[in-house]
Amino acid sequence: MNPGGSAVNGTGEAVVAVEGLTARFGDTTVLEEISLEVHRGEILCIIGGSGCGKSTLLKHMIGLLRPAAGRVLIGGTDIVAADDEQLNRIRGKIGVLFQSDALFGSMTLGENVALPLSAVDGISPETAGAIVRMKLAMVNLAGYENHYPAELSGGMRKRGGLARAMVLDPKILFFDEPSAGLDPVNAAEQEVLIRAINAGLGTTMVIVSHHVELVLGIAHRIIMLDGREKGIIAMGTPEELRRSAKDPRLRRFLFKEDARRMG
Amino acid sequence: MGTRTESPGYTLAVGKQGTELILTLAGRVSLGSADALLAELDAHLDDPAVTTVTVDLAGISYMDSAGVLTLIRLEEHGSRRGRVQRYLHVPPEVRKVMDLIDRGELSKPPLHGDEEPGGVVDAMGNAAQRIAADFIGIMAFLGDLLAALLHAIRHPRDVRWGDVLFAMRRTGTEGLPIVALISLLIGLIIAFMSSLQLKQFGANIYVASLVALAIVRELGPIMTAILVAGRSASAYAAEIGGMMVNDEVDALVTMGFDPIRFLAVPKLIGTVLVLPVLTLYADLFGILGGMIVGVTGLDLTPYTYLEASRRIISVYYLVSSLVKAVVFAFIVAWIGCQRGFQVRGGVEAVGAATTSAVVTSILLIVVADSAFAIVLHYLDKT
Numbered sequence: 001m002n003p004g005g006s007a008v009n010g011t012g013e014a015v016v017a018v019e020g021l022t023a024r025f026g027d028t029t030v031l032e033e034i035s036l037e038v039h040r041g042e043i044l045c046i047i048g049g050s051g052c053g054k055s056t057l058l059k060h061m062i063g064l065l066r067p068a069a070g071r072v073l074i075g076g077t078d079i080v081a082a083d084d085e086q087l088n089r090i091r092g093k094i095g096v097l098f099q100s101d102a103l104f105g106s107m108t109l110g111e112n113v114a115l116p117l118s119a120v121d122g123i124s125p126e127t128a129g130a131i132v133r134m135k136l137a138m139v140n141l142a143g144y145e146n147h148y149p150a151e152l153s154g155g156m157r158k159r160g161g162l163a164r165a166m167v168l169d170p171k172i173l174f175f176d177e178p179s180a181g182l183d184p185v186n187a188a189e190q191e192v193l194i195r196a197i198n199a200g201l202g203t204t205m206v207i208v209s210h211h212v213e214l215v216l217g218i219a220h221r222i223i224m225l226d227g228r229e230k231g232i233i234a235m236g237t238p239e240e241l242r243r244s245a246k247d248p249r250l251r252r253f254l255f256k257e258d259a260r261r262m263g
Numbered sequence: 264m265g266t267r268t269e270s271p272g273y274t275l276a277v278g279k280q281g282t283e284l285i286l287t288l289a290g291r292v293s294l295g296s297a298d299a300l301l302a303e304l305d306a307h308l309d310d311p312a313v314t315t316v317t318v319d320l321a322g323i324s325y326m327d328s329a330g331v332l333t334l335i336r337l338e339e340h341g342s343r344r345g346r347v348q349r350y351l352h353v354p355p356e357v358r359k360v361m362d363l364i365d366r367g368e369l370s371k372p373p374l375h376g377d378e379e380p381g382g383v384v385d386a387m388g389n390a391a392q393r394i395a396a397d398f399i400g401i402m403a404f405l406g407d408l409l410a411a412l413l414h415a416i417r418h419p420r421d422v423r424w425g426d427v428l429f430a431m432r433r434t435g436t437e438g439l440p441i442v443a444l445i446s447l448l449i450g451l452i453i454a455f456m457s458s459l460q461l462k463q464f465g466a467n468i469y470v471a472s473l474v475a476l477a478i479v480r481e482l483g484p485i486m487t488a489i490l491v492a493g494r495s496a497s498a499y500a501a502e503i504g505g506m507m508v509n510d511e512v513d514a515l516v517t518m519g520f521d522p523i524r525f526l527a528v529p530k531l532i533g534t535v536l537v538l539p540v541l542t543l544y545a546d547l548f549g550i551l552g553g554m555i556v557g558v559t560g561l562d563l564t565p566y567t568y569l570e571a572s573r574r575i576i577s578v579y580y581l582v583s584s585l586v587k588a589v590v591f592a593f594i595v596a597w598i599g600c601q602r603g604f605q606v607r608g609g610v611e612a613v614g615a616a617t618t619s620a621v622v623t624s625i626l627l628i629v630v631a632d633s634a635f636a637i638v639l640h641y642l643d644k645t
Contacts (some may be wrong), residue, residue: 105608106611110373122298123297130336135328138364143368143374170318
């Protein structure tokens with residue numbers, strides 16, 4: 001556990017490891033020979049411009065896509081080689097918040113959040129209801145369990161998706177663009193929420209985003225991908241990257257240098 | 264669905280000092296054991312003499328948020344009887360989870376009450392209101408569509424003819440195989456069933472008249488219209504509905520296009536042009552189906568069969584069948600597009616609109632066909 005709050009890098013033990021991962025769609029290679037580790041309790045942000053393969057990397061890390069080569073280890077188990085039973089066990093330990101909130105429109109928010117609980121044996125309806133209320137309160141949505149997703153704003157839906165992703169207390173949470181489509185106020189709230197959950201529950205987090213303010217605000221470590229290199233071009237804490245960023249692509253991303261020159 | 268079971272990994276020791284109950288909890292407390300733990304803890308709280316509950320968490324190796332929630336629920340149960348609950352030796356991890364849970368928020372009632380099922384009268388009233396609103400929506404769209412069609416007739420250059428051809432291909436060319444097959448089989452079935460009866464009277468040749476009359480006057484137009492409703496009304500509703508969900512229709516409006524002229528009129532023109540042709544094909548294939556039975560089962564020559572068919576079909580029947588096809592085509596495009604434009608909200612509304620497009624257009628086709636049956640009968644007499 002990290003008493004210091006946001007400035008810690010976890011314990012150094014790798015809970016997710018990507019080893020020599022190559023991703024291809026047909027003849028197009030998107031990622032080549034990528035290796036990285038996510039340590040217990042840390043917030044790792046993956047950044048990069050549009051089309052650099054960061055969402056592809058995330059989909060490989062949660063087992064939605066199969067790599068052309070390489071391994072992805074979650075908690076020491078290779079999810080590429082895992083059978084269905086192992087994969088299900090691992091999926092119970094991870095939560096994913098998708099870019100579009102992916103809440104089911106035909107269910108109320110409460111039913112959406114309760115859905116993962118129905119896969120666990122021996123939970124009474126009262127307990128399930130109490131857990132749903134607790135998770136909704138954690139994402140500042142107390143009282144909204146009977147609302148349908150269509151009745152909620154974009155920011156609320158995102159937080160509802162987060163409540164569903166963390167209902168089973170996952171050890172690892174994956175986020176795809178958690179601030180996409182949110183206004184600055186909602187994005188800042190999302191940032192506070194992510195930090196609170198990381199500090200409170202000790203959840204390891206992998207966040208894919210191109211939102212520089214969010215990333216610099218919450219990341220313990222940052223990895224930058226580049227579409228042309230098909231791989232990682234920079235890695236480090238936000239401080240390290242800010243201080244010693246020499247790569248022009250990274251500087252452009254962090255400091256918007258080109259945009260300023262143009263303005 | 265996969266199930267996960269977690270063995271209760273905790274141990275609970277209970278001690279008592281005067282009015283204080285000491286619960287010493289150790290090991291793993293997680294989601295799977297939450298219910299069992301709460302029941303066990305509650306059982307120890309039956310003693311009315313207890314005023315203070317002390318929970319000692321020194322031996323806890325792991326406790327997830329469901330475990331912490333169990334302790335909070337125990338606290339609530341106790342406070343109803345005026346008891347105080349204290350915690351001893353709370354591990355820092357558990358303390359953080361406790362801090363994350365806002366107790367005031369937990370007991371907040373839902374902003375929407377649970378939906379209460381109304382009485383029969385309520386339900387009937389709601390249904391009537393829904394049907395009335397739906398009827399108004401359909402009729403208002405009919406007005407818009409006719410106005411847009413009038414504009415298209417006055418300004419033919421404004422019509423997107425490429426989209427008209429596309430609609431004709433999707434509805435006509437691509438629909439032809441299934442229309443042909445169904446009509447052939449329908450003709451075959453009618454001929455076979457009627458031949459069983461007519462053969463007994465030696466009236467074999469009347470099978471040809473019966474099939475031709477039934478197919479041209481009724482079954483050809485209506486079978487084709489129902490098939491097209493299934494294929495195209497649903498496709499129109501899904502396409503426009505999807506565009507509504509993706510704000511594409513709003514984009515059209517902001518670019519200065521009228522969505523009805525842009526999306527609905529080409530589909531309407533295309534369907535109206537192609538459905539009469541499909542109906543003619545259906546008539547032909549229906550008669551062909553009857554002829555197969557006539558030639559193979561009733562010892563008729565193809566010539567006599569076709570001659571008998573030709574004699575019974577008047578120009579009046581053929582024209583009225585094509586007029587019907589035009590009206591049915593109008594209904595298919597009208598309802599298909601209206602259901603699409605009606606979509607509000609998310610993707611699940613598109614599915615509902617698609618179903619409703621097929622059901623409503625088939626219903627209206629049958630209603631229109633009944634009206635035709637009566638009107639054409641009296642027109643024929645005069």
